[in-house]
Amino acid sequence: MVEEKMELNHFMNYLGFKITKIEAGNIEGSLKIEPQHRQQIGFIHGGVIATLADLVAGFAAYTLVGNKQTVVTAELKISYLNPGVGDTAFCRGFVLKAGQKLIFSEAEIFANNDNKEVLIAKASGTFAVIDVPA
Amino acid sequence: MVEEKMELNHFMNYLGFKITKIEAGNIEGSLKIEPQHRQQIGFIHGGVIATLADLVAGFAAYTLVGNKQTVVTAELKISYLNPGVGDTAFCRGFVLKAGQKLIFSEAEIFANNDNKEVLIAKASGTFAVIDVPA
Amino acid sequence: MVEEKMELNHFMNYLGFKITKIEAGNIEGSLKIEPQHRQQIGFIHGGVIATLADLVAGFAAYTLVGNKQTVVTAELKISYLNPGVGDTAFCRGFVLKAGQKLIFSEAEIFANNDNKEVLIAKASGTFAVIDVPA
Amino acid sequence: MVEEKMELNHFMNYLGFKITKIEAGNIEGSLKIEPQHRQQIGFIHGGVIATLADLVAGFAAYTLVGNKQTVVTAELKISYLNPGVGDTAFCRGFVLKAGQKLIFSEAEIFANNDNKEVLIAKASGTFAVIDVPA
Numbered sequence: 171m172v173e174e175k176m177e178l179n180h181f182m183n184y185l186g187f188k189i190t191k192i193e194a195g196n197i198e199g200s201l202k203i204e205p206q207h208r209q210q211i212g213f214i215h216g217g218v219i220a221t222l223a224d225l226v227a228g229f230a231a232y233t234l235v236g237n238k239q240t241v242v243t244a245e246l247k248i249s250y251l252n253p254g255v256g257d258t259a260f261c262r263g264f265v266l267k268a269g270q271k272l273i274f275s276e277a278e279i280f281a282n283n284d285n286k287e288v289l290i291a292k293a294s295g296t297f298a299v300i301d302v303p304a
Numbered sequence: 305m306v307e308e309k310m311e312l313n314h315f316m317n318y319l320g321f322k323i324t325k326i327e328a329g330n331i332e333g334s335l336k337i338e339p340q341h342r343q344q345i346g347f348i349h350g351g352v353i354a355t356l357a358d359l360v361a362g363f364a365a366y367t368l369v370g371n372k373q374t375v376v377t378a379e380l381k382i383s384y385l386n387p388g389v390g391d392t393a394f395c396r397g398f399v400l401k402a403g404q405k406l407i408f409s410e411a412e413i414f415a416n417n418d419n420k421e422v423l424i425a426k427a428s429g430t431f432a433v434i435d436v437p438a
Numbered sequence: 439m440v441e442e443k444m445e446l447n448h449f450m451n452y453l454g455f456k457i458t459k460i461e462a463g464n465i466e467g468s469l470k471i472e473p474q475h476r477q478q479i480g481f482i483h484g485g486v487i488a489t490l491a492d493l494v495a496g497f498a499a500y501t502l503v504g505n506k507q508t509v510v511t512a513e514l515k516i517s518y519l520n521p522g523v524g525d526t527a528f529c530r531g532f533v534l535k536a537g538q539k540l541i542f543s544e545a546e547i548f549a550n551n552d553n554k555e556v557l558i559a560k561a562s563g564t565f566a567v568i569d570v571p572a
Numbered sequence: 573m574v575e576e577k578m579e580l581n582h583f584m585n586y587l588g589f590k591i592t593k594i595e596a597g598n599i600e601g602s603l604k605i606e607p608q609h610r611q612q613i614g615f616i617h618g619g620v621i622a623t624l625a626d627l628v629a630g631f632a633a634y635t636l637v638g639n640k641q642t643v644v645t646a647e648l649k650i651s652y653l654n655p656g657v658g659d660t661a662f663c664r665g666f667v668l669k670a671g672q673k674l675i676f677s678e679a680e681i682f683a684n685n686d687n688k689e690v691l692i693a694k695a696s697g698t699f700a701v702i703d704v705p706a
Contacts, residue, residue: 179343179344179349180339180340180341180342180343180344180349181340181341181342181343181349181351181352182343182349183340184340184341185351205314206314206315206317206318207314207315207318208314208315209313209314209315209316210313210314211374211437215313215314215315215316215355215358216355216358216362216377216380217315217319217351217352217354217355217356217358217359218315218351218355220351220354220355220358220380220382221349221350221351221352221354221355222351224349224350224351224354225351228350240345242384242387243350243384244383244384244512244540244564245381245382245383245384245513245542245564246350246354246381246382246384247379247380247381247382247515247649247696248354248379248380248381249378249379249668249676249696249698250376250377250378250379250380251668251669251676252669253376266651266653266691266694267653267654267691271539271566272512272566274513274651274653274694276694289668289669292668292676292678292696294649294651294694294696296512296513296564296651298539298540303345378646378674378698379647379676379698381515381562381649383534383542383562383564385534385535385542386535400517400519400557400560401519401520401557405673405700406646406700408517408519408560408647410560423534423535426534426542426544426562428515428517428560428562430517430646430647430698432673432674447611447612447617448607448608448609448610448611448612448617449608449609449610449611449617449619449620450611450617451608452608452609453619473582474582474583474585474586475582475583475586476582476583477581477582477583477584478581478582479642479705483581483582483583483584483623483626484623484626484630484645484648485583485587485619485620485622485623485624485626485627486583486619486623488619488622488623488626488648488650489617489618489619489620489622489623490619492617492618492619492622493619496618508613510652510655511618511652512651512652513649513650513651513652514618514622514649514650514652515647515648515649515650516622516647516648516649517646517647518644518645518646518647518648521644571613
């Protein structure tokens with residue numbers, strides 16, 4: 171179900187993001203950083219990082235809802251801990267609390283540079299559970 | 305200065321974002337929504353909205369720093385108020401408080417659909433003032 | 439209804455917070471700053487400011503729900519723009535978007551010092567609409 | 573140093589908060605919940621929880637700054653995961669990244685009810701490092 175949803179997500183495909191692990195309440199994925207993902211001084215753009223955070227925190231929430239339900243992001247906060255230096259971004263989303271109406275989850279984004287992994291951002295989001303529009 | 309910085313921002317150009325107004329502490333811009341900006345049910349992707357928020361809130365902060373300074377996003381929170389339905393996103397960034405070290409600014413993102421403008425997201429961010437890396 | 443709810447809020451009464459205006463989607467109130475509201479260098483404590491933000495943003499949301507409904511805070515973010523110097527805090531909560539399940543509102547907290555009013559904090563929150571527990 | 577700072581924090585003492593563990597980058601503490609800490613339906617007030625989050629996340633940051641430096645909260649976001657039911661709140665603050673100018677830390681707040689510990693809130697904050705005012 172998550173895989174199907176992924177294939178239909180145009181912006182995710184456009185960026186080139188790949189999901190590498192799907193478990194109940196946990197998602198992992200990665201993005202090969204290309205020139206278009208960078209800002210003016212060569213770091214990974216904050217908007218790319220926010221997008222990755224939204225994707226993995228949201229998909230982690232989505233793994234826990236019912237058959238005819240989906241989630242929408244109510245709000246997301248991203249803290250930019252370290253400069254986004256590197257050629258690959260690796261990210262992880264996980265659920266803190268899954269309620270009937272709201273799911274709270276977090277995301278960690280790492281950049282991989284010369285085989286060192288650095289936590290570049292941490293995010294927390296609130297996701298509303300809704301019925302799939304017919 | 306802001307215009308020069310804009311031209312060097314690869315991810316912004318990749319998305320197709322255009323800045324339409326630059327004043328001290330205020331930035332406006334717009335994005336024509338293309339298929340790649342949407343998620344699986346056709347709404348503007350949350351990551352696109354977060355990127356717009358980061359761009360205009362950050363550029364608004366940037367208009368207020370010194371010649372050899374720039375800003376980096378310390379954190380950004382986005383509230384998704386309404387579904388991103390529409391063909392154009394219009395956005396506005398403005399500074400709440402500009403300190404020597406930190407600048408606080410906000411962003412509003414509107415979607416334009418059939419000549420009606422709807423506030424689809426509101427964001428607040430903290431930007432650190434840094435010296436331009438040599 | 440809001441007034442009744444207020445009287446039952448122990449922590450609010452303990453702090454000494456007074457609501458001064460109640461309109462649909464808008465709340466105003468004030469707090470006389472006493473020594474116990476301050477931190478170690480004499481500024482209004484961040485926790486007091488967060489409490490004021492939660493109260494006015496939450497009550498503003500509460501003015502828009504049904505008879506047998508109430509709101510609970512899902513999340514709240516506070517930006518501390520200026521030091522909390524002053525003898526009175528004045529605050530304002532207002533709704534950005536009221537949905538069936540979620541209400542988004544904001545709060546502004548001002549400190550009043552020598553007849554000058556300074557915006558010391560800005561907050562945004564997400565409030566879940568729930569049925570009043572029986 | 574942290575202990576000295578604590579004793580001078582009026583609002584913390586007023587609430588009755590006790591710090592139980594101080595390590596570099598880590599703080600733990602607890603609060604016995606009294607009637608004045610509750611809101612109208614008997615749960616721990618969101619403002620009390622925000623205050624605890626600010627205290628432990630901020631003190632955790634403070635353990636890592638220089639002799640003549642202190643920290644001020646730039647912003648704080650709190651997610652309210654579960655109702656604050658219980659007689660004791662226990663909380664933990666820890667640093668994610670300590671920079672020269674900004675320290676990012678998080679806080680977890682648990683409520684203790686009938687010997688069960690429930691995570692009631694999770695917070696993330698940005699703290700600015702400043703020189704101690706003379």
